[in-house]
Amino acid sequence: AQTVTQSQPEMSVQEAETVTLSCTYDTSESDYYLFWYKQPPSRQMILVIRQEAYKQQNATENRFSVNFQKAAKSFSLKISDSQLGDAAMYFCAYRSPTGGGADGLTFGKGTHLIIQP
């Protein structure tokens, strides 16, 4: 079974600065998908960014980018120009190619991101 580890329970960053959230995973599969989801307080979980393991190029979505290191099984999220609205729990998630069931989406425990004004 796959496991996802987020070693930073909480991170704090000054507004407009850059922060990197760490994620490592364990899998025996060669092809898979990785996601970062954001969950603001009392609000629904939304997709931030996704990465296909077969792609070497790191995904980027506006201020959000990832550093995907397949050999190291590492998938960190970089948030540039942090904004107050970025404050939330961030979850790293792994999904197998079949996309179903328990092998479908495995989440880490999350990192609580605090934005200091």
Add this chain to the structure above:
Amino acid sequence: DTGVSQNPRHKITKRGQNVTFRCDPISEHNRLYWYRQTLGQGPEFLTYFQNEAQLEKSRLLSDRFSAERPKGSFSTLEIQRTEQGDSAMYLCASSLTETGNSPLHFGNGTRLTVT
């Protein structure tokens, strides 16, 4: 796209009572997932449907839990004889295709408190 809708948002019940939650997925999504999230943890998979067929259930889903998705549209999750350990946020998610790249779209969740 009206998003995934879950009702109720909050449910407080006494131990031993039965509760039922409802999830309305995005209309064209054929996959529907139920997850449970406790405080300080990431969501944990409970079960999922491909259209109306329930294809997999987690070991977390005890005999007191049952889920249905009649006609492949909305889904219900029922918990019988609730216990305090059932207190959690229950999340529903849906996705469009079977490929792993299709992201899950989550609802706002139903927060259950068992007293």
